[in-house]
Every structure is written in C-alpha cells, then in structure tokens.
Amino acid sequence: MKFQKxxxxxxxxxxxxxxxxxxxxxxxxxxKAESEQQDVLTVAWPRDVAEMNPHVYNxxxxxxxxxxxxxxxxxxxxxxxxxxxxxxxxxxKDGKTYTFHLRSDAKFSDGSELTADVVKRNFDxxxxxxxxxxxxxxxxxxxxxxxxxxxxxxxxxxxxxEPYYATLQELAVARPVRILGDAGFPKxxxxxxxxxxxxxxxxxxxxxxxxxxxxxxxRNEHYWGxxxxxxxxxxxxxxxxxxxxxxxxxGDIDLIIGEGAVSTETFKELEKDDxxxxxxxxxxxxxxxxxxxxxxxxxxxxxxxxxxxSFDKATMVDSVTAGMEETADHxxxxxxxxxxxxxxxxxxxxxxxxxxxxxxxxxxLNASGTxxxxxxxxxxxxxxxxxxxxxxxxxxxxxxxxxxxxxxxxNLVSEELANQVKRFKGDxxxxxxxxxxxxxxxxxTFVNIVASEGFxxxxxxxxxxKQQALNKEIKRALTSTDEKKRQALYTxxxxxxxxxxxxxxxxxxxxxxxxxxxxxxLQFAPNRDEHxxxxxKLK
Amino acid sequence: xxxxxxxxxxxxxxxxxxxxxxxxxxxxxxxxxxxEAYFAATNTxxxxxxxxxxxxEMGLNKPIFLQYVDTVKRVVQLDFGDSYMTKRPxxxxxxxxxxxxxxxxxxxxxxxxxxxxxxxxxxxxxxxxIVDHGTRFLAFIGASMPAFLVGYLLVVFFSVKLDLLPIExxxxxxxxxxxxxxxxxxxIVQYTRMLRANMLEHLDEPAVLFARTRGLTERVIMVxxxxxxxxxxxxxxxxxxxxxxxxxxxxxEVVFSIPGFGRYFIDAIFSRDMxxxxxxxLLAAILYLLCNLVVDLIQMYIDPRIVKKGVR
Numbered sequence: 054m055k056f057q058k059x060x061x062x063x064x065x066x067x068x069x070x071x072x073x074x075x076x077x078x079x080x081x082x083x084x085k086a087e088s089e090q091q092d093v094l095t096v097a098w099p100r101d102v103a104e105m106n107p108h109v110y111n112x113x114x115x116x117x118x119x120x121x122x123x124x125x126x127x128x129x130x131x132x133x134x135x136x137x138x139x140x141x142x143x144x145x146k147d148g149k150t151y152t153f154h155l156r157s158d159a160k161f162s163d164g165s166e167l168t169a170d171v172v173k174r175n176f177d178x179x180x181x182x183x184x185x186x187x188x189x190x191x192x193x194x195x196x197x198x199x200x201x202x203x204x205x206x207x208x209x210x211x212x213x214x215e216p217y218y219a220t221l222q223e224l225a226v227a228r229p230v231r232i233l234g235d236a237g238f239p240k241x242x243x244x245x246x247x248x249x250x251x252x253x254x255x256x257x258x259x260x261x262x263x264x265x266x267x268x269x270x271x272r273n274e275h276y277w278g279x280x281x282x283x284x285x286x287x288x289x290x291x292x293x294x295x296x297x298x299x300x301x302x303x304g305d306i307d308l309i310i311g312e313g314a315v316s317t318e319t320f321k322e323l324e325k326d327d328x329x330x331x332x333x334x335x336x337x338x339x340x341x342x343x344x345x346x347x348x349x350x351x352x353x354x355x356x357x358x359x360x361x362x363s364f365d366k367a368t369m370v371d372s373v374t375a376g377m378e379e380t381a382d383h384x385x386x387x388x389x390x391x392x393x394x395x396x397x398x399x400x401x402x403x404x405x406x407x408x409x410x411x412x413x414x415x416x417x418l419n420a421s422g423t424x425x426x427x428x429x430x431x432x433x434x435x436x437x438x439x440x441x442x443x444x445x446x447x448x449x450x451x452x453x454x455x456x457x458x459x460x461x462x463x464n465l466v467s468e469e470l471a472n473q474v475k476r477f478k479g480d481x482x483x484x485x486x487x488x489x490x491x492x493x494x495x496x497x498t499f500v501n502i503v504a505s506e507g508f509x510x511x512x513x514x515x516x517x518x519k520q521q522a523l524n525k526e527i528k529r530a531l532t533s534t535d536e537k538k539r540q541a542l543y544t545x546x547x548x549x550x551x552x553x554x555x556x557x558x559x560x561x562x563x564x565x566x567x568x569x570x571x572x573x574x575l576q577f578a579p580n581r582d583e584h585x586x587x588x589x590k591l592k
Numbered sequence: 593x594x595x596x597x598x599x600x601x602x603x604x605x606x607x608x609x610x611x612x613x614x615x616x617x618x619x620x621x622x623x624x625x626x627x628e629a630y631f632a633a634t635n636t637x638x639x640x641x642x643x644x645x646x647x648x649e650m651g652l653n654k655p656i657f658l659q660y661v662d663t664v665k666r667v668v669q670l671d672f673g674d675s676y677m678t679k680r681p682x683x684x685x686x687x688x689x690x691x692x693x694x695x696x697x698x699x700x701x702x703x704x705x706x707x708x709x710x711x712x713x714x715x716x717x718x719x720x721x722i723v724d725h726g727t728r729f730l731a732f733i734g735a736s737m738p739a740f741l742v743g744y745l746l747v748v749f750f751s752v753k754l755d756l757l758p759i760e761x762x763x764x765x766x767x768x769x770x771x772x773x774x775x776x777x778x779x780i781v782q783y784t785r786m787l788r789a790n791m792l793e794h795l796d797e798p799a800v801l802f803a804r805t806r807g808l809t810e811r812v813i814m815v816x817x818x819x820x821x822x823x824x825x826x827x828x829x830x831x832x833x834x835x836x837x838x839x840x841x842x843x844x845e846v847v848f849s850i851p852g853f854g855r856y857f858i859d860a861i862f863s864r865d866m867x868x869x870x871x872x873x874l875l876a877a878i879l880y881l882l883c884n885l886v887v888d889l890i891q892m893y894i895d896p897r898i899v900k901k902g903v904r
Binding site: 100103104109110111112185186187188190191246247263264265266267289290291292293295296299300302303305469471 | 632633634635636637638639641642645677678679685688689744747748751752755758759760761762846847848849851852855856859862863864
C-alpha cells in the first residue's frame with residue numbers, strides 16, 4: 054500500500070524538518086549573543102518593570118525606578134547617609150528646618166539642569182497626592198512637611214511641623230520622593246496618571262521596552278557620578294525561577310539577583326556549577342514571629358518565652374534555607390543604625406525549660422499528657438503565613454511539630470499576601486509569620502508601628518505593663534535631635550521589645566546573586582529596594 | 593448553510609449576555625471590594641475618603657441592577673475598563689498580548705493535526721505493530737505528565753544539553769518550537785489514540801464493506817471513507833478542548849517566558865485586577881463560541897449529513 058509509506062515518509066520529513074531547522078538556526082544566534090556580551094549585562098527579573106515613574110508603586114519595580122531616578126540623600130553602608138542630588142545639607146537646631154545644597158554637576162538624562170525649582174516641583178506634586186488622597190501618607194516625613202521653598206537655584210529649604218530625625222532616611226527610599234525632570238511632568242503635573250518622559254538623573258536611561266518581555270537601559274551620558282562601565286543593561290522578564298536558572302546555566306543570562314530569586318535547592322545546585330559565581334548579602338530584614346498579646350493564650354510572657362525556646366531555631370533555619378539564611382537572635386539585624394548595643398534575645402533551645410514555664414503559667418498537661426489546658430481551656434493558637442512562600446510554610450510546619458511535642462497545639466493558616474496584610478492590619482491573628490521593612494526604613498519605621506495602632510505590630514506590646522511609657526520613649530526617639538540620646542533610647546526600646554518575647558526573630562532575609570564568571574565587581578546595594586549595577590565590569 | 597451560520601451567530605448573542613451576567617455575579621459575590629482592590633493592586637494605602645471617592649467613581653454605590661446595566665453597556669462595546677494595576681485600557685493591553693498567544697495556539701493545533709492524523713492513521717492500519725506500541729507508551733507519558741514538567745525536560749534536553757533551541761522568550765520562530773510542542777503534546781497523544789480507535793471502529797461499517805465490494809482501491813477506501821468518518825470526533829474534541837488549551841497556555845507562557853495573554857491573566861488574578869479578569873472570562877467565552885462554530889462548519893464540510901440536522 055503506497056499511501057502508507059507516503060504517510061510515514063511525510064511524518065519523518067516533518068520531524069526531520071523541525072529538528073533540522075532548529076539546528077541550523079542556533080549557530081548565528083549564539084554568535085550574535087557573544088558579540089553583544091561585551092557591553093550588555095543581561096539580568097533576569099521575574100516581573101515586568103512597568104512604568105518608569107518615580108512617584109508610583111506597584112506594578113513599577115523599585116530596583117528599576119532607582120536605576121533611573123535619584124533622591125536628595127542616599128542610604129549607604131550600615132545606614133550611613135550619603136550625598137546624592139544634595140551634596141550637603143544643614144539641619145536647624147530645633148530639627149525642624151532642613152536646607153539642601155544641590156549638586157551643581159547633576160543633569161537630567163535629557164541634558165537639562167538640576168535646579169531647586171524642579172526638586173520643589175516634585176515635592177509639591179508628591180505632597181499634593183499625599184494630602185489629596187493619602188497615597189503617600191505611609192511615609193511619615195510626608196505628613197510632617199510644612200513647606201518646601203526655593204532659596205536660590207541650588208538651595209532648597211524644607212520645614213517640618215515637628216522635629217523628625219528620620220527625615221533624611223525617609224528621603225532615601227525608593228519611591229515616591231525621587232526626582233523627575235521637568236520634561237517628565239504631564240500638563241497638570243499629576244504624575245499619578247503617568248509621566249510624559251522617563252527623565253531622571255540616575256546612571257541609567259530606559260532605551261527600549263516591551264511589556265512582559267524585556268527592558269533595556271543604557272548608560273546615562275549626563276550622569277554626574279562615576280559612569281558605569283557596562284553600556285547597557287537588559288532586564289529580561291522571566292517569571293519562572295527554574296527557567297531563570299536554566300537560562301543562566303546556558304549562558305543566556307549574566308546575572309540573577311534578588312531576595313529568593315531562585316529556590317534554596319536550585320541555589321545549592323548553582324553553587325556547585327563551576328561556571329558560575331554566587332554571593333549572599335548582609336541581612337536586609339528579619340523574619341519574625343509576631344504575637345498578638347491581646348489574645349488570652351498569648352497574654353502571658355511565660356507562654357511566649359516558652360514558644361520562643363521550644364523549637365530548634367538554628368537547625369530549622371539551616372535545613373529549610375539550606376544555609377542561605379542566617380539564624381536571627383535580634384529583632385532587628387545589627388547592621389542597621391542604632392542597633393549595635395542591643396543584646397541578643399535570650400531564648401536558647403530548651404524544651405524542658407519551656408515546659409516548666411508553661412506549667413508555671415498554669416497551662417498544665419491534661420490527663421492524656423499530649424495537650425495543655427488551663428481552667429478547662431486548651432492551649433490552642435493559630436499561626437498565619439503566606440501561602441506562596443515555601444520557606445515560610447516549611448518553617449511553620451517545623452515549629453508546629455516541635456510545639457506539639459510540649460503540648461502546644463498550633464493551627465496553621467495559609468493566606469494570600471494581600472489577605473495576610475489585611476488581617477494583620479485588623480489585629481485579626483494570634484501569631485503572624487512576618488518581617489520588618491528592613492533598610493532603609495528601619496529601625497524608625499519598626500518602632501513607630503509598634504507604638505501606633507493600625508498595623509498588627511502594636512498588639513505585641515498590649516500586655517506589657519509599661520506599654521504607655523514605651524510608646525512615649527519611641528516618640529522621644531523619633532523626635533530627638535541629639536544623636537547620643539537617640540542611640541540610648543533605641544537600645545532601651547529594642548531591649549524592652551525583645552524581652553517581651555512577643556516578637557521572636559527567626560532568620561535574616563538577604564539577597565542572593567548568581568552570575569557568570571565574567572561579571573566582576575558586583576556589590577549588593579545597602580538599600581533593600583535597590584540593585585547596584587554601576588560598579589559591574591564585564592571581562 | 594447560510595441560514596445555519598446566521599442562526600448560530602445569532603445564538604451567540606444570548607449566550608454572551610449570559611456570560612456577562614455570570615461574570616457580573618462572580619465579581620459581586622467575591623469578597624473583594626473593587627475599590628479596595630483598585631488601591632491594593634498598586635500597593636497604595638488610601639484614606640477612607642479616597643476609598644469612598646473611588647467607590648463613587650466606580651458606581652459601586654448605585655443600585656445593583658443599574659450597575660449591571662452599566663456593565664452590559666460597556667462590555668457590548670468591548671470596553672472592559674482600565675486595569676487597576678497599569679491604569680491602561682484592558683482591551684488595549686489584551687490586543688498587545690493576544691497575537692503571540694493566538695499564534696502559539698494555532699501552531700499547536702496545527703502540529704497536533706500534522707502529527708496525530710498520520711500517526712493515528714498508520715497505527716490503525718498496523719495495529720499492535722512497533723509504532724502502535726510506541727504511541728501507546730507515549731500516550732501514557734503525555735497524559736500523565738504535567739505540561740510544566742514536559743516543558744522543563746524539553747528545555748533541559750534541547751536547550752541546555754544540545755543547545756539547539758532558545759530556552760525562553762520570543763522573537764524568532766525557534767522560540768516557538770518548544771512551547772508549541774509542550775502545548776500540543778497532550779493533544780497529540782490523545783488524538784492519535786482517538787483517531788486510531790475510531791478508524792478501527794469504522795473499518796467494519798457497511799459503507800466500507802460496500803466500497804470494498806465495489807472494488808475501490810484500499811487507498812480510496814481508507815482515506816475517503818474510514819478516515820473521513822473517524823476524524824469527526826477528533827475535530828469536535830479539539831473544539832471542546834479549547835479550555836484545556838487555554839489553561840495549558842498559561843503554564844507554557846510562564847515556563848517559557850512568553851509575554852502573552854495567559855500570563856497576563858495569572859498576574860491579574862494575583863493582584864485582583866478585576867477588569868482584566870472580567871475581560872479575560874468574557875473573551876474566553878466569545879472565543880469558545882466562535883471556535884465551536886468553526887468546528888461545526890468543518891464537520892459539515894466533512895459530513896454533510898450534519899447540515900440537515902443543524903438547519904432543522
């Protein structure tokens with residue numbers, strides 16, 4: 054039967070054609086990639102960078118916004134403030150007036166000058182959005198600014214309604230207080246609806262962009278600082294972490310960077326690859342157990358202390374994160390400002406002592422010997438974590454089983470991130486597996502939300518007999534103008550918070566980077582929301 | 593024929609209205625407050641006043657019936673509103689992402705036919721031969737392995753080890769090879785087996801027997817009679833499986849980093865971008881209806897008996 058043979062031949066030809074066409078195509082594509090390689094750094098990122106607008110949030114990616122736009126003041130190593138668009142600044146004695154002296158050599162990417170007028174235009178717009186609909190009210194300094202005035206072309210004066218020491222730290226954040234050039238403003242100046250042109254003073258300029266696919270940034274030839282060695286940065290959007298890892302192994306990508314950019318298992322695999330380099334950053338924030346002490350079960354500090362010491366933290370962190378994260382004994386990592394004098398939280402792994410503490414607190418083992426009760430009520434606690442975060446999930450399960458061993462029943466509830474935050478804001482939780490904001494927001498943001506209602510953190514101090522005094526101390530620390538006093542206040546505040554055992558540090562969140570051998574000079578930016586590409590050289 | 597098509601096209605209208613009603617109910621029944629979702633999608637914290645203003649603007653304070661009328665008015669003009677995240681019209685964003693997804697879908701359907709028709713045909717004629725056993729084995733694998741795993745394996749083999757094809761992204765036709773195959777694999781194995789079974793079934797039909805007695809060549813019998821009768825259910829199956837194709841697309845677009853429609857939808861779900869979700873569901877409904885119409889037309893072409901039934 055002739056036709057049968059024909060059909061076989063046809064299908065064979067088809068498959069041969071597919072393989073063959075595929076084969077002949079690759080030679081030219083790889084050679085093209087090689088020639089580009091010299092000047093272009095290809096970075097993988099899981100999400101589209103979205104609009105390059107310094108005054109908006111999601112879905113715009115912070116690291117990309119900070120490549121293009123710069124603040125007046127930057128956040129440097131160990132929280133040291135560094136000059137950016139302001140080459141220097143003076144703070145009045147009462148802490149209410151800030152005078153910024155702008156850099157004379159800074160230009161926007163369209164060649165226009167940086168003037169006090171354009172900086173004021175940015176502040177005016179951001180403040181308008183803050184007062185009109187509260188968009189930026191989360192950034193405390195924006196609720197305290199009274200006036201922003203131009204003194205002369207290169208001097209800007211800002212007055213506050215009350216002293217707030219973290220003013221400069223908050224001006225260093227990724228958004229929304231970074232400076233857009235005049236050409237970027239729309240007709241009515243309302244940047245919440247979009248910018249006309251992405252004109253900034255940063256080292257990079259957006260050159261080409263395709264939604265959900267890639268964004269190409271080229272070196273800003275007007276950049277005032279040390280110009281980057283690399284000509285272009287291509288941000289390739291790859292949503293899947295496994296695909297990213299394979300693209301890196303193949304050499305399509307030069308660099309993966311970020312928090313949890315690949316899974317812990319994949320990171321271990323990539324570490325073994327001789328063609329790749331890996332780096333782990335210093336801590337940026339702390340994973341914490343946040344306990345709601347308005348709950349009867351958690352109102353007794355002995356119960357909380359027992360919870361803290363009845364799981365083997367070091368082993369758990371090491372095995373769950375495969376050594377990627379470091380065990381934390383400080384509520385705030387000690388590389389943050391004002392934290393260096395705080396002693397570690399004392400909660401060495403000791404299930405026996407934990408059991409004694411629970412007995413003392415009145416939570417006794419019941420007749421069956423597996424669960425604890427007090428006045429007929431069982432010791433039962435709910436713990437919330439983010440469903441999509443596998444590290445959180447595994448940690449939660451490990452702790453749950455260790456707590457069960459000493460008779461504490463913990464029910465795990467996984468929530469979507471949006472729901473977790475919603476419940477946390479509404480104080481609707483027992484224990485929440487959460488983390489602080491990290492650099493450059495802490496310690497001031499952290500202590501501030503511990504002292505104020507509206508976010509679940511304030512419930513951690515609800516059962517503390519000195520809560521009122523603590524809140525006053527926090528207020529004093531935030532408004533103090535004396536560096537030494539502030540340091541002493543912080544030490545005292547953080548020590549008190551740690552001794553309540555209602556916030557138990559678990560591990561430090563950091564960033565990882567995996568890259569090709571020819572990538573040199575990679576350093577992690579001190580600001581959690583930034584990536585620094587300026588120092589990178591390609592061999 | 594013309595009457596049939598007109599009838600079917602007209603039938604789309606009530607079904608589409610029903611789809612609008614269903615998505616409207618879905619949005620209203622979900623615990624998410626659209627005004628809250630609007631701000632949450634961009635990670636901003638509004639004041640109570642701003643939230644209330646947004647509700648007013650979105651018409652959430654109007655009676656529910658009027659809200660529905662507004663929705664219908666907008667949607668029939670294919671206006672799904674602006675995305676909460678990007679603030680751009682959903683239709684515009686969809687238009688940017690549809691071509692690549694459509695291309696991928698069409699290619700995988702084409703690939704499915706190109707492989708499963710000859711293969712099903714051949715294995716039916718050579719029942720229990722080596723090729724038949726081979727496809728049976730492949731069918732097990734194809735039916736039991738999830739698409740993302742197939743995708744990863746293909747990438748590891750063809751891109752990382754052999755370095756023949758790009759791992760991810762779009763741009764050249766080479767970028768489409770692995771995603772298309774990943775997407776098509778479950779259909780290929782399914783339809784190969786289906787076609788084989790159908791052909792074997794139709795071999796004993798009186799029409800085939802009659803054709804043989806008329807002395808027609810085996811080739812004519814097989815192609816004009818058996819294959820023609822056996823291929824019907826395969827085409828119907830493709831129409832029904834459009835849903836599977838669309839969900840498969842989501843996975844393939846994520847694994848191969850294709851900036852298409854499926855990924856756009858997934859992102860929208862995670863950020864509760866209601867206008868996008870609503871737009872996707874409605875567009876999927878339209879697509880489903882149109883595809884089934886096309887499938888029916890092809891069926892009629894192959895088997896004219898259907899026309900009579902349909903027109904009646």
